[in-house]
Amino acid sequence: MFPLAAPSTDDVALYVGIVIAVIMCLVISVIVALFVYRKTHRDFDSDIIDTSALNGGFQSVNIKTARSADLLTVPPDLTNAAAMYRGPVYALHDVSDKIPMTNSPLLDPLPNLKIKVYNSSGLVTPQDDLGGDFSSKLSPKVTQSLLDNSDTMNLRNQSLARTRDPSCTAHGSFNNQGGHLIVPNSGVSLLVPAGAVPQGRVYEMYVTVHRKDSLRPPVEDIQTVLSPVVSCGPSGALLTRPVILTIHHCADNVQEDWLMQLKNQLAMGEWEDVVVVGEENFTTPCYVQMDSEACHILTETLGTYCLVGQSICKAAAKRLKLAVFGPVSCTTLDYHIRVYCLDDTQDALKEVLQMETQMGGKLLDEPKTLNFKDSTHNLRLSIHDVPHTHWKSKLIAKYQEIPFYQVWSSSQRTLHCTFTLERLSPATTDISCKLCVRQVEGEGQIFQLSNTLEEDVQCIDTSLMDPASNITTLVGPNAFRIPLSIRQKLCGSLDAPQTRGNDWRMLAHKLNLDRYLNYFATKSSPTGVILDLWEAQHFPDGDLNELAAVLEEMGRHD
Template identity: 25%
Template sequence: MEEDYNQTDVTPYFTPYSCANCECCLAVEGSGIVLLVSCVLIAFFLFAVLPPLIAIFHRRRKSRPHKENSESQIQDLNDLETVELNSNVLQRETGNVNEGYLYVETECEIINKDSAFRTCIEKAEVWKSALTSTNYDQNAFCLPYFRAGIFDKRGGSLTFEEAGITLLIPPGAIQQPTPQLIYIYLHNGNQNSLGITSNMMATSPVVFCGPSGMKFNERVLLSYQHCANIINNNVELITLRTETEPDQIPNFYNLSDDNDSLTLVKGNTVTLMLPHFTGHTTVVQCEQESVPIVQEKWLDLMLFSSQMQEDEYYLQVRLYCSNQTPDARYLILEDERLLNGSMCSPTTPFLFAHVSDLTVLLNPEGDWTVTGGKTKQVISRKCLIENVRVPCVYLLEYDKDKMVTSTKCRVHVTQDEREESHGKIIDVLVKTQKSAEPEKVPNTRLVRRRLLLPYPLRESIRKKLDVPNTLGKDWKHLAYSIGYDDCIHQWEDQLRKGLIFSPTNELLNIWESTRSGDEKHDLEEILEIFKNMERLDVLSDITSLNLTV
């Protein structure tokens, strides 16, 4: 018999509401109420309580410079190079593109350290190919650590002013018939990776000029700064050369081994006369035949801090002890730009002797304390000798329940605990800042500059002054006039050996590389020099050309 589904009583399957007195049903109903209340509480927590907690945590984490994060962030500076391309920042770095003097990159990127140099070269080549103007002395390509320009037979100069580096190409020096892309690359790693021997102390930047190996008809001029203490010591600076590229492991040797080069030292300026492009640096020797020699160099103590924002109660203070040279300052400012740091004290000079470590003691004032209580730190002599660019880091904090809008502290730097002659006390003040404003400095310089004295005029002056004069009114008098009379014997020696043919040309190169840049003033200066030399024939040559400035 078939079952009639239409007549089947289905009431028993739907009787939950018909058994109100059933204990099982009462339990189910109670569980539903509990579940509903739980959902309401969870929703209240998610939408009313959790967001403020997340905001507080984020603010604390942003403001607190954890030690492990700080160390890794500082270490990243040695692994990465940032191409700073914020338009406001570039006003200081590369000027205004509308001035026609400089080229400004406009996109932001991170360059891996292993490929930084190659990337700069590739970008410079693209810039060169896109350049339509043949007025090369008013165009230059600029990136952090890198400057480039185009040069032809007329020569010119390329200046890396922030790093204190100048490269001058004399007229007629370039052998190639076509314009050449020439660059300066500032090594931005630590000196300990350069293979400098342990008995030498780094006192200058490591500068690469290129294309590497490029040869010239006449020696080019490269100048940079050193920080060796040469006033009270009989210090002999040693210039090193490497034939390697900037992205290769260098192999340095003494430049004095090359008879075709010349090193001149005046004050804190090192000037090299070079027949071809390579990499260079200058050091002092701290040991000779196993006998230690106490050598000194000047350091800059530079203090930076993290930004102190409102409602933040953690602060990081970073002390750099670097060479007192423009390039070292430039590299530290680039590092601090990555860290968004602020200089919190004027730069302080420090005379460092290579024989011992430096001791740093930080004493915070008021409610600030040093995290971990470690107020004393030691910077090893090895790091200072090699000019390792890693700061001494302090983490400060205060009670979050108190309102603090500034911090004061005192940093005491000593060597061998000789406070009288080897100690420096630096007062630090950091105030609350709502936002960090980029430094805006108007651009008043030319990275790529023409030579004031054209080639025909230089040739005329050379022919007149290279010939010995019985009254001493020759190239030696010119050397005296520009302050290089103590280097005359070096040129005389190279003349005897047939290594140079015109000391006058090299003296004119030195004058061109050190002139002010105000062409009207510079022209008056060179006229005054030859007037004092009583060389009316040279004065006549200059005035007859009617140089326009």
């Protein structure tokens, strides 16, 4: 046996060097990993600060990019000029020879529109024009948290509310006693129940209707916008119970023919799907109560909302409001008749009335409602019984048509077209004719127009023109129909479950508010939220006797 040789000094040094090198590599790797980890998380934190997460709850579902189209500063005249529509076209005729169109001197053309004018042979006339001025986008929202500095936020939101169009904005200061904000003659209001604002705080709150087409949410071809875009604030405010935002809509037979979707605009301008009406659950941030003409949004997150719908059958229809205007005075031989085809919401007609007043126009007949069905058929307009001995039409056509997609999408709030009549003699002062508006193979309305040009006839009175409707803010107990003492007694007796079932659940059933009882069950006082919703539905003339009769039917004589 040979003895093992002892390792040399050179071999020991080599082994020690290898071990030290491995240790150094490990240390360097750990340092690099920590540096990369801290850097990536610092970037992630900064990204969150830029989102709307700090401004309230949000849903991570189907977030869509906002439409980039801008809005013209003046309303469209569909018969003046138009642009080819880049999308699905539902016309049933082929484009053929061109026919001269009527020009309106009062209104400029709208981009991305196509109007068709048909003569007796059925030929179609498209014309293009992309001119127009563009307006600015939505002003940035206040992003600082209300809880960090409530005084600063109140001043900022007060300034924001007062810089908006006063005719479509309401604002006021609210404390724990609550109140009501009403945008006059618009069908839009914000109910702030007592207890919604935390004790000891005062919020400067506002509600406003946005009238720019560019601020409307982008919709798919099968969808349509059913309500105006409405904002309420201040954004990021802490609420201890739901407020109720009421918005008019134009959907007909909402319970059977429609799939409704509530959308919310985020701080960066994108629109997200908040909830599908009828599919609320414990994770959805709000509840939507649909009535025949209005939707009531119960939410603790103030923001910008809009109702979008998709028809689930060909019988589905949206209500249009038809309004015919002419000049108050006419100093030329030409007489322009403008026919507006609007979503049947109060604010849409209010906007046109205001605009026509500024232009020197007046209503020629009472506005009428038309149910426009999802049948892909166009909207046809024609003028009849023109006294040809004194007048002649400058439109060389039998009728005009607005394409189905243009009406159904609601992409333009003040959609209209113009008929121009020419007097054969300056001495002619009387005009009478009929104007027919109908959907092809669908419903229609006839306007009987009669006017004397020399007389300054007053506009036909409507509820939207009532000058007495100027109350925008109600604060404290006087804002509610149900006295506070009675409300407290009702909540005390109906919140507790009853073996006979005549508690808040039966109250919801009797008031037709029982579509989703689990929403009320999650609240500290289900009865209180039900009564808040009743207040919003029946404002301003809720009948307490009817509510008392419901309680009698429930057997709650106490």
